[in-house]
Amino acid sequence: MSVHASTEQSLLEQGRSTLQDLLGRDWEVTVRPEHPEDGDDGADATLQIKSGDGVYVEMLVEVASRVTPKDAAGALTSKAHLVRRVSRYTRLLVVSPWISPMTQEALRRSGIDYLDLTGNISLRVSRPAIVIHTQGADRAPASHRALSNKPLLTGAKAGRLVRLLADVPPPYRATELAKNAKLSLGYVSRLLDTLEDLLLIQRDGKVVVSVDWQQLLRARAAQTDLIRTTEASGMLAPNGVASVLQQLKDSPPGCNREVLVTGSYAARAVAPVSVGGQLMLYVQDSPEDVELAARELGLLPVPEGADVLLLRAKDLSVWQRPVYMEGIWQVGFTQLALDCLSGPGRMPAEGEKVLEYLATHERLWRKGDHSLLHEQGLF
Numbered sequence: 001m002s003v004h005a006s007t008e009q010s011l012l013e014q015g016r017s018t019l020q021d022l023l024g025r026d027w028e029v030t031v032r033p034e035h036p037e038d039g040d041d042g043a044d045a046t047l048q049i050k051s052g053d054g055v056y057v058e059m060l061v062e063v064a065s066r067v068t069p070k071d072a073a074g075a076l077t078s079k080a081h082l083v084r085r086v087s088r089y090t091r092l093l094v095v096s097p098w099i100s101p102m103t104q105e106a107l108r109r110s111g112i113d114y115l116d117l118t119g120n121i122s123l124r125v126s127r128p129a130i131v132i133h134t135q136g137a138d139r140a141p142a143s144h145r146a147l148s149n150k151p152l153l154t155g156a157k158a159g160r161l162v163r164l165l166a167d168v169p170p171p172y173r174a175t176e177l178a179k180n181a182k183l184s185l186g187y188v189s190r191l192l193d194t195l196e197d198l199l200l201i202q203r204d205g206k207v208v209v210s211v212d213w214q215q216l217l218r219a220r221a222a223q224t225d226l227i228r229t230t231e232a233s234g235m236l237a238p239n240g241v242a243s244v245l246q247q248l249k250d251s252p253p254g255c256n257r258e259v260l261v262t263g264s265y266a267a268r269a270v271a272p273v274s275v276g277g278q279l280m281l282y283v284q285d286s287p288e289d290v291e292l293a294a295r296e297l298g299l300l301p302v303p304e305g306a307d308v309l310l311l312r313a314k315d316l317s318v319w320q321r322p323v324y325m326e327g328i329w330q331v332g333f334t335q336l337a338l339d340c341l342s343g344p345g346r347m348p349a350e351g352e353k354v355l356e357y358l359a360t361h362e363r364l365w366r367k368g369d370h371s372l373l374h375e376q377g378l379f
Helices: 005-023 069-086 101-109 155-167 174-181 185-197 213-222 241-250 287-296 333-341 347-360
Strands: 028-033 045-050 056-063 091-096 113-116 121-125 130-134 201-204 207-211 233-236 260-262 279-283 308-312 323-325 328-330
Touching: 005 028, 005 045, 005 056, 005 091, 005 113, 005 121, 005 130, 056 069, 069 091, 069 101, 069 185, 101 113, 101 121, 101 213, 155 174, 155 185, 155 207, 155 213, 155 333, 174 185, 185 201, 213 333, 213 347, 233 287, 241 279, 241 328, 260 333, 279 287, 287 308, 333 347
Parallel strands: 056 091, 091 113, 260 328, 279 308
Antiparallel strands: 028 045, 045 056, 113 121, 121 130, 201 207, 233 308, 260 279, 323 328
């Protein structure tokens, strides 16, 4: 979380100025930098907020170039507890270029105030009475992403590992995950570091012992966009969506599954929320496969008003662990949750209902026997 001195001063001044603008001219916001002794893990500065009638509060400021949920739940929570033990009237304020929604939640749980330069602010003081809660960027600005060399939850490789972590309960090591997901050990190790920082997994040494699969799926979905990443092609079903579904039902159950249903129509089988919507079908990742699927299903490409979307699967993991529901092959449950949560319109709400279903039927879909990984074709 360390920050170069010049960057620290810039962050402090920008944070001070932001609070001053929010509170107005009747308030005075000043910052006094701290100069701790070598090795002293003290605050970076003290911020004083004074009202027009002279009542003021002092806050200890922690300046950080990057703050993770792990930081919030660990070192920062410990520091906040220490601050309160010294003086119950003093609070800890974290200032950073950007603070993720998950980190914001962790800070609020620990009663820690925060401010980032995109406008995410949470400040609650009893005397003088101040309550500020504003929302800024929910995704990291490009300039902030460049600060870390750890992989993000974007891209096909991350999606492959996320699905494996969600579908197969731990314990397991990075070497097992890399082998079964067909990813490099270095990449898997770095991504596990990221997930641990986000409190999405817990490790005992080198062994993953716990996975918060629901939050993991939400975090992955928050960093992707179903329509954009799959290069969706809009189609019209001349005889209606029902006729397309019937064609899929008429296919022999044991045939090669070259088309998989996802989105609202698939979610409806386990979490009926609404009716209608576009029928979304995965096909292989090439324009030729899109054209072939459209021809075989009698679909016509249209620039707008599509009732069917053909999605190009960017990774083989999309085809892993499909389910046979109501006579039709659909994507696996965790892939369905990811697609809905990252989809447009009402789909994220449907994704949440899918997560509710999965949480109450976990024993039916999570594969607990690791020896079955290859036998069942998980990866």
